[in-house]
Amino acid sequence: MNIQVAMEAVEKRMFEVVNSDIAVLRDASRHILEAGGKRVRPRLLLLAYAACGGTDIPYSVPVAAAVELVHTASVVHDDINDHGVVRRGRPSVNAIWGRTFALLAGDYLFTKVYELMAPYRDMNVILAEATVALVEGETLQASAVKENNFSRQVYYDIISRKTAALFKSAGKLGAKLAGATDDVADALGEFGFYVGLAFQIIDDVLDLTADTDTLGKTAGIDIAQGRGFAVAYAGNRPTAAGVALVDEAPADPMTAIREKVLRGNAVEEAYQQAEHFAALAVTGLNVLPESPEKDALADLAYAMVRRDH
Amino acid sequence: MNIQVAMEAVEKRMFEVVNSDIAVLRDASRHILEAGGKRVRPRLLLLAYAACGGTDIPYSVPVAAAVELVHTASVVHDDINDHGVVRRGRPSVNAIWGRTFALLAGDYLFTKVYELMAPYRDMNVILAEATVALVEGETLQASAVKENNFSRQVYYDIISRKTAALFKSAGKLGAKLAGATDDVADALGEFGFYVGLAFQIIDDVLDLTADTDTLGKTAGIDIAQGRGFAVAYAGNRPTAAGVALVDEAPADPMTAIREKVLRGNAVEEAYQQAEHFAALAVTGLNVLPESPEKDALADLAYAMVRRDH
Numbered sequence: 001m002n003i004q005v006a007m008e009a010v011e012k013r014m015f016e017v018v019n020s021d022i023a024v025l026r027d028a029s030r031h032i033l034e035a036g037g038k039r040v041r042p043r044l045l046l047l048a049y050a051a052c053g054g055t056d057i058p059y060s061v062p063v064a065a066a067v068e069l070v071h072t073a074s075v076v077h078d079d080i081n082d083h084g085v086v087r088r089g090r091p092s093v094n095a096i097w098g099r100t101f102a103l104l105a106g107d108y109l110f111t112k113v114y115e116l117m118a119p120y121r122d123m124n125v126i127l128a129e130a131t132v133a134l135v136e137g138e139t140l141q142a143s144a145v146k147e148n149n150f151s152r153q154v155y156y157d158i159i160s161r162k163t164a165a166l167f168k169s170a171g172k173l174g175a176k177l178a179g180a181t182d183d184v185a186d187a188l189g190e191f192g193f194y195v196g197l198a199f200q201i202i203d204d205v206l207d208l209t210a211d212t213d214t215l216g217k218t219a220g221i222d223i224a225q226g227r228g229f230a231v232a233y234a235g236n237r238p239t240a241a242g243v244a245l246v247d248e249a250p251a252d253p254m255t256a257i258r259e260k261v262l263r264g265n266a267v268e269e270a271y272q273q274a275e276h277f278a279a280l281a282v283t284g285l286n287v288l289p290e291s292p293e294k295d296a297l298a299d300l301a302y303a304m305v306r307r308d309h
Numbered sequence: 310m311n312i313q314v315a316m317e318a319v320e321k322r323m324f325e326v327v328n329s330d331i332a333v334l335r336d337a338s339r340h341i342l343e344a345g346g347k348r349v350r351p352r353l354l355l356l357a358y359a360a361c362g363g364t365d366i367p368y369s370v371p372v373a374a375a376v377e378l379v380h381t382a383s384v385v386h387d388d389i390n391d392h393g394v395v396r397r398g399r400p401s402v403n404a405i406w407g408r409t410f411a412l413l414a415g416d417y418l419f420t421k422v423y424e425l426m427a428p429y430r431d432m433n434v435i436l437a438e439a440t441v442a443l444v445e446g447e448t449l450q451a452s453a454v455k456e457n458n459f460s461r462q463v464y465y466d467i468i469s470r471k472t473a474a475l476f477k478s479a480g481k482l483g484a485k486l487a488g489a490t491d492d493v494a495d496a497l498g499e500f501g502f503y504v505g506l507a508f509q510i511i512d513d514v515l516d517l518t519a520d521t522d523t524l525g526k527t528a529g530i531d532i533a534q535g536r537g538f539a540v541a542y543a544g545n546r547p548t549a550a551g552v553a554l555v556d557e558a559p560a561d562p563m564t565a566i567r568e569k570v571l572r573g574n575a576v577e578e579a580y581q582q583a584e585h586f587a588a589l590a591v592t593g594l595n596v597l598p599e600s601p602e603k604d605a606l607a608d609l610a611y612a613m614v615r616r617d618h
Contacts, residue, residue: 022445024452077416081409100390103412104448107386110416111444114423115437124427131420136331139413143333 001050003043003296006057006064010042013065014072017112028093028105029112032072035088035216038307041170042068044195044300048174048188051285051293060177063123066116067170070131073109076102078138082221089216123173130169137162145227155232159200160193167196187287191297194281198274199304204229205270206309208261214309223258229273230258233266274305310359312352312605315366315373319351322374323381326421337402337414341381344397344525347616350479351377353504353609357483357497360594360602369486372432375425376479379440382418385411387447391530398525432482439478446471454536464541468509469502476505496596500606503590507583508613513538514579515618517570523618532567538582539567542575583614 011033018029042064049060078084079092080102086092094102113131117124141158144150171192175185206215207222208230222228261267281301288294320342327338351373358369387393388401389411395401403411422440426433450467453459480501484494515524516531517539531537570576590610597603 020441020445022448022452025445025448077412081412100451101448103386103390104444104451107415107419107444108441108448110419111437111440114426115434115441117423118433118437119430121428121430124433125424128420128424128427132329132417132424135413135416135420136329136334139331139334139410139417142409142413143331 001046001055001057001293003046003050003293006046006061007039007043009057009061010039010046010064010068013061013116014069017065017069017116018109020108024097024101025105025108028076028097028101029109031090031096032076032087032093032105035090037068037072037088039068040199040300040304041071041166044167044192044297045170045174047293047297047300048171048192049178050174051288051291051297052175052178052180052184052188054174054178060174062116063120063127063173063177064170066113066127067166067173069109069113069116070127070134070166073106073113074134074138076106076109080106081138081142082218082225084218084221086212086216086218089213123176126169126172126176130165133161133165134163137165141227145225148226150227150231152232155229156197159197163200163203164193164196167199168193171195184287187284191281191284191301194277194284195301195304198277198281198301201229201270201274201277202305202307205267205274206307208258209267210309216309220258223261229270230261230266233269234261234264271305278302278305310355310364310366310602312355312359312602315355315370316348316352318366318370319348319355319373319377322370322425323378326374326378326425327418329417333406333410334414334417337385337406337410338418340399340405341385341396341402341414344399346377346381346397348377349508349609349613350380350475353476353501353606354479354483356602356606356609357480357501358487359483360597360600360606361484361487361489361493361497363483363487369483371425372429372436372482372486373479375422375436376475376482378418378422378425379436379443379475382415382422383443383447385415385418389415390447390451391527391534393527393530395521395525395527398522432485435478435481435485439474442470442474443472446474450536454534457535459536459540461541464538465506468506472509472512473502473505476508477502480504493596496593500590500593500610503586503593504610504613507586507590507610510538510579510583510586511614511616514576514583515616517567518576519618525618529567532570538579539570539575542578543570543573580614587611587614 014033020026045064045067046060054060075087076093079087080094080099084092085095093105117127137158144154168189172185172189175188204222207219207228210219212219223230278301282298285294285297323342329335354373354376355369363369384396385402388396389403389408393401394404402414426436446467453463477498481494481498484497513531516528516537519528521528587610591607594603594606
């Protein structure tokens with residue numbers, strides 16, 4: 001199976017499915033889709049599908065499109081809550097259309113996931129559970145920030161749900177679509193899960209070390225909101241008292257925690273953790289016979305750690 | 310089939326399904342569910358199911374619960390966009406937990422719909438399409454207000470999507486679950502559609518004529534936002550210029566349009582329209598054999614017009 005051809009079909013399918021006659025829904029959906037994005041989740045799904053012997057592009061593509069649309073819907077809503085104004089190198093949906101229409105555009109994308117998945121009986125439960133987990137992870141994150149309770153343990157609970165659950169579903173769905181056994185599907189799910197953890201840890205590091213231009217989204221949001229890997233590993237989110245201990249009267253508490261993190265070993269630890277998870281992910285691929293797609297899955301896992309945006 | 314027993318099972322199922330380990334999602338979901346509401350949509354679905362010969366409560370209840378949760382999710386998000394602070398006689402989710410958590414709680418309820426429906430293969434498309442239409446209708450409404458384009462034609466397009474589509478799906482799903490023919494399912498869908506139109510028109514009138522206590526939700530929101538039946542039938546939403554024509558320098562443009570509407574015949578017209586749609590709905594029931602549930606469906610249609618909240 002030609003993955004590039006399948007990925008192009010995923011793009012096409014996503015654009016087709018958001019073709020509402022309500023202009024703002026169509027325009028806002030196209031805006032966020034046209035901006036691109038890494039498309040890691042559908043790629044992982046299609047590689048898992050092919051690595052398990054799948055060859056049917058028209059059958060697998062709608063599910064890959066659905067997984068990417070879950071992610072897309074969630075970033076539209078995240079940007080509302082985080083007041084993110086840049087996403088994928090462009091103004092965010094809320095920055096252009098305002099919060100009301102951004103909320104509705106995110107809802108629209110979620111409903112389109114549901115529509116895309118309607119024909120895939122057994123697959124629906126897998127993606128529905130991942131979507132529930134994603135919303136729970138986002139909520140847990142907002143709660144932990146609010147309650148000043150952003151421990152390492154809570155951090156891993158958050159990223160397991162808000163990111164790794166959807167990656168896990170991508171691996172599992174790819175295997176299931178190919179008719180893999182439950183054992184193989186679970187192994188591919190585990191692969192996706194660990195890739196998702198690695199992906200999110202690096203995402204958090206990039207939020208800290210990269211700039212908005214390179215990232216294509218507002219940098220420094222995590223640290224500004226008091227969350228993410230660095231906050232968990234720096235002890236807790238910055239408070240006036242905590243910051244006072246770090247440095248003598250810094251101008252800006254967020255700059256202070258950022259400096260503390262960069263001076264400490266949180267970034268190094270993050271890379272170690274992410275590499276650890278990528279290696280764990282690749283171990284899970286042992287259930288598969290050799291194939292170019294199996295190699296591509298391993299490459300994808302390690303690429304998550306090496307990426308700069 | 311005992312509808313009251315089935316409706317109690319719907320309540321139970323909805324509470325079970327929102328049992329997240331994330332406190333705010335569980336608490337906010339329970340808060341909005343505990344407040345009750347009219348539960349018209351699941352009742353319509355179950356009556357349609359029984360009127361078509363359905364008798365299996367455990368099989369039909371999750372779908373009825375899903376339809377009510379679509380509505381519940383949408384009101385949680387509506388209250389964010391409308392700044393509604395009272396819903397079902399209680400503070401709205403956004404009034405208690407704030408906009409961030411209300412957005413996530415609404416997303417959570419939408420994902421739970423998807424989870425509930427996952428086992429119902431052919432039914433999924435029907436509810437997914439209704440949910441898309443609902444979001445489109447809300448968006449069209451917000452667009453029409455923004456563009457000062459709230460004509461009667463646009464009004465009917467809005468309420469067909471934001472309200473009648475879900476009622477239609479309830480009728481159709483009830484019939485399909487009972488194994489009805491496509492003709493009967495379409496007739497029940499049409500029944501639901503017209504009931505939905507009648508329901509929404511009266512909802513809009515009550516927004517204008519009833520108070521917040523009776524309604525159990527913030528009254529006057531439609532008129533304040535420049536939308537709803539009265540605005541469509543009064544010509545257009547109030548502008549400073551328009552209001553000046555109506556009355557000599559009124560203190561508040563919204564009070565002026567409300568007075569204009571109440572002095573005119575928009576409320577009377579609304580009741581006529583709603584009665585017309587209820588009668589149309591009942592005509593559609595001719596495809597069904599006589600049964601207590603068929604009578605109950607007709608009663609439900611007329612009750613939509615007579616209700617005071």
